[in-house]
Amino acid sequence: MPRTIFEEEHEQFRDTARRWVADVLAPKVESWRANGEVDRESFLSAGENGFLCLWADEAYGGAGIRDYRFDQVLQEEVVRGADPGFYQNLHSQIVAPYIDRFGSQALKDRLMPGAVSGETILAIAMTDPSAGSDLSGMKTKARQDGDDWVLSGAKTYISNGIIADAVVVAARTNPEKSHAIGLFVVETGMQGFARGQRLKKTGLDAQDTAELFFDEVRVPAENVLGDPEKGFAYMSELLATERLMVAIGSMAHAQAAFDETMAYITERRAFGRPVGAFQESRFAMARMRTEIDIAQCFTDDCVMLANDGRLSPEVAAEVKQVTTDLENRVIDRCVQLHGGAGFMDEYRVSRMYRDARVSRIFAGSNEIMKEIVARGLGFDARKMS
Structure with missing residues (x-):
């Protein structure tokens, strides 16, 4: 389209x-x-x-x-x-x-x-080992010491964690306020900043993902981003863009898998004819083409909303959920259409299948996305009895 x-x-x-x-x-x-x-x-x-x-x-x-x-x-x-x-x-x-x-x-x-x-x-470190998507459950903390801040705690599942030179780290700054979070830029070479080993993952083999450790890391005042108690609001403001970026990547990944599969079933023959000639194959490709086109239109509209500064957290959550679900559904079908070859790493679609799985989890799990959309509709379990 x-x-x-x-x-x-x-x-x-x-x-x-x-x-x-x-x-x-x-x-x-x-x-x-x-x-x-x-x-x-x-x-x-x-x-x-x-x-x-x-x-x-x-x-x-x-x-x-x-x-x-x-x-x-x-x-x-x-x-x-x-x-x-x-x-x-x-x-x-x-x-x-x-x-x-x-x-x-x-x-x-x-x-x-x-x-x-x-x-x-650059990298960003939001997730504590014990908190996951629940930023209010963050244990990493920072205390002010003169003009500096002293950062203690740990982060996990940090993308670019091994190769990053500077990391934006979220930490609790006021234990009396659940949403009092500061954002601190920690740089390579700061005393007390250490990286764990590269984490082994199901997919995304090319992406370095690490644990990060902060043992009384002294962060100068100029490395504090904005108000040290408003980091939660800053993250909420920019998470819509992050989720849009995930949606863009997921749509590109789904389209790439579709293209790989189209080439494969056109050339691969079974029972004397191309695999693509069978009705089930044709109909599967037709369904995927339709689904990809619909989701791509939504994603493109969200890009234009972001350009106008009108992409809301709710709509960003919608597009992240829809596109990542579609990405995984499409690539699963593409593996099936490859048959046994789809399970072999020599075929790109096999790697794509593993790479795609995390998209429904990172940048806020799709379950959290549903919660955000539901709250936008007025369904807030915290206020409902």
């Missing part, structure tokens, strides 16, 4: 991004997955080509383009042509905006040029 939200400049950007992905990223995918992380050179190449933090001010080396369609195009090409484990979108559209929006001028002047160039890789 033709997509109507893109203009000529977006399509030109897509051509540039597609060539870069094919020439620079695609040849590295197998080594990424074998090593459990993306190489730093790929981030540097992304920076050199102007693909990181497109929205950043020109003073920091950015292009000043605040149009999510460009980030959408880039993410689609990275997922389709390389691997979803290259978390340039986490770096650019999820973590860096915290620094840009809430960081001190000194912090921005120090970190943003490197974030744009790819020299400073």
Whole structure:
């Protein structure tokens, strides 16, 4: 189905991004997955080509383009042509905006040029080992000591956790207030900051995921993002964009699986004819095409809402839930259409099946997404008896 939200400049950007992905990223995918992380050179190449933090001010080396369609195009090409484990979108559209929006001028002047160039890789650490999606159950804490803050605790399931140079860390700052959370930028080399081993996962083999530990880490005042008691509100404000980024990636992943399967069932023969000639195969592809087109339209509409500053938390939760459910459903069907080959890692669809599973969990589980949507409808279990 033709997509109507893109203009000529977006399509030109897509051509540039597609060539870069094919020439620079695609040849590295197998080594990424074998090593459990993306190489730093790929981030540097992304920076050199102007693909990181497109929205950043020109003073920091950015292009000043605040149009999510460009980030959408880039993410689609990275997922389709390389691997979803290259978390340039986490770096650019999820973590860096915290620094840009809430960081001190000194912090921005120090970190943003490197974030744009790819020299400073970013991560965000929200999840405590015992809290999961429940940010109000956070145990990691920070106490003020003079002008500095002292951070103690642990975080887990942190993407870019091994290779990140700077991490935005959420910590409780007032034990008397359940939502008093501060955001602190912890940098490599700070005393008391340590990383655990790379966590073994079901999928996303190319994405380094780690535990992080904070043993009385002294964080200078300039590394505190905004009001140290309003971090919960800041996260709530930016989580809508994070969930939109997940939706964009999930749609790209579903489309890539569809394309892989179309090629396979057209060439693969059984009982003297292509697998795609059987009614069940044809109808399965037709159902997937329809479902992908519907969800893509919703996702594209959400991108335009985000451009206008009108993407609500409820709608972001809707699109995250719908697209990640669809991604998993489509890829499961694609594995089935590959038959035994779909269970073999030499076929990309097998890896895609493992990679997709976490999308219904991260950025807030889909069960939490339903809760957010329900509360938007007025169903708040905390207030209902």
